Amino acid sequence: MPLYRGSVSSIRAKTANGSLVPTLTEQFRHQIGHRPSPSEIKSWGRSLDVLATDLDEAGLAEVEVLVEYQLPMTSKRVDAVLCGRRPRTRHPQYVLVELKQWSSAHLLHDSETVCVLEGLGERLHPVEQVRRYCSYLGDFAAALSTSPSAVCGVAYLHNATDGDVGSLWQLEPDEQGRMFTSQRRGDFLRYLQHRLAPESGADVADLLLSSVIRPSKQLLALAAEEVQSREQFVLLDEQQVAHQLVTRAVERSLRANTKEVIVISGGPGSGKSVIALSLVGELSRQGRSVLHATGSSAFTKTLRRVAGQRAPRVKEMFKFFNQFGDAEWNSLDVLICDEAHRIRATSSNRYTPARLRTGHPQVDELIAVARVPVFLLDEHQVVRPGEIGTIADIRAAADRVGLTVREVDLDGQFRCGGSRLYEEWVLRLLGLEPGGPLPWEGDDTFSLGVAEEPSLMEARLHQMLDQGYGARIAAGYC
Structure with missing residues (x-):
């Protein structure tokens, strides 16, 4: 379910008259139950205008866009899903776009999929992010189950140059994830033209939004x-x-x-x-x-x-x-x-x-x-x-x-050493079975002990480990 659905031309019109961001804000409040953060509102105003302008310049004004599309059975949302048809085959095509206003970022040491933003901490590499979104959507939207190639993804860092995010290029691109910067805007437009025909994608969007949700x-x-x-x-x-x-x-x-x-x-x-x-x-x-x-x-x-x-x-x-x-x-x-x-x-x-x-x-x-x-x-x-x-x-x-x-x-008991006596003792102790608590009288195949503090229990378990037994601590707030 997107916050807004419409053609590229309608998004440009709403951007021009200042109504797009208020529409998204109201739909967010209605669907999610609270107002979006100021930073999210600001990003909509900047990034969506850039995306719509680029799509329009690429001759794709009639492509259908799902803005802030929520992936099925999860709270994760894709910034934009472009819905249309492949120019040659006429097959449905969905391009998932993650819009980043990052001005600089670098890979975390010893990682290809985690990057660091100055002042904002660690983030998943945007290519890995959109790649996972593509995989998830293909796995759960039944309409896509027979054509996994119908989904591809891009991360568009429209405020950054290649040098600003130099180390992020180490992550190899593939059909479900690639990255473009402001410096590569021309490549981005050609990429979109190669995957989307200059015609309405409304029926393709209908297909996705009406799809049954189940694992592929x-x-x-x-x-x-x-x-x-x-x-x-x-x-x-x-x-x-x-x-x-x-x-x-x-x-x-x-x-x-x-x-x-x-x-x-x-x-x-x-x-x-x-x-x-x-x-x-x-x-x-x-x-x-x-x-x-x-x-x-x-x-x-x-x-x-x-x-x-x-x-x-x-x-x-x-x-x-x-x-x-x-x-x-x-x-x-x-x-x-x-x-x-x-x-x-x-x-x-x-x-x-x-x-x-x-x-x-x-x-x-x-x-x-x-x-x-x-x-x-x-x-x-x-x-x-x-x-x-x-x-x-x-x-x-x-x-x-x-x-x-x-x-x-299930009548069998496979934990607690298989002790029925212990299970019955616990149930009566906790009042879960009638009759009240009973003294623990022992079980030939099961040992019960009480430690006065956790460190003593831990020391006892370490002794068991040293003797070649398996041991573990289990804890719960109940």
Whole structure:
């Protein structure tokens, strides 16, 4: 969703009469929920005028421009997306433009993708920035899934000369990312003329803005290779039962055009996240459109690091619960909601754009977006006030739209040394099961100890490491 959409000629007209920046400011306030910063307002007035003037001079006055286009399911925005057709093939073409008012910058020592701006600190290299935007858009806009070459990107440093940003040229350009300065304005105009025909691009913009949002086949293939190849995803007993329940539900949904809800519940260490990652890998291998979502920033970032260690693009398949408010009904085959006990009443918070403040229950949004929404949860692990993820809540939401709910309870215990006694002792200690606390009487295969301060526990764990054991510290604010 852009802040403004119009032809180059309309942008030039609005720039001339002084109405473009007020229009962008008002749309920003309406969509995002607060006013843009003074620096952002100032940059619109300067950079967009430069871009529109250059496009007009290149004979591209009828090309359609999406100003401040928000990438799907993320808060990131592209300064401008130029929409048109290739001069020879007539195929749709999208040029993503990042406009920089930098007057000077240099690469960070020992890095090709991080640069330093005087007084402003470190920034991602603008070519790397726009290259990632191109990759992301190609991965999630279904309209582009069969033609990845339809998207290319440029960083236009219109206030800088080549010498002002000398070291930034060390990053090699490619079709999805290249850089131009004021000194290379002529090259920039020829680049645009080579990629965009001098005619209206309104229909091409329509195609992008109406596109279904889902992961592309290329991204799914990458996820299958990256995620499923990991040996630790070995499923046992009820874990395999839950995995098979989901894959059968997906087959039914596609074969018979049905929709159903799967709930997988289990305590700490029962393997819920192992199932979730295994499903991401398996369903990606099958070419199913699948995303993973949680309500925890730390957990999602950890999963992104684990699952996308060798293929950074895979990280984008890991989302947050509040990112599906404007997604289309059944736009995904599967949405895997891990730690679903952290579902909130609604997706709105102080950062939610005004257009997404629907007031709809968050669980309704999660159910709506996929043919098979899968919820993995532990009802005892609600962390913060306002989190309402329970089996009863999910059932009620499914009932509202007439959907079947299938449940699996993970009876196995794979953490805490597999000690059922310890699990029961903790649940009773915390009042999560009736009967009150019990004295710890021990378990032949499990040892429990209490340290009076963290340093003593750390020293004990170092002793274990010295003896050849594995050891770690886990901590949480709850």
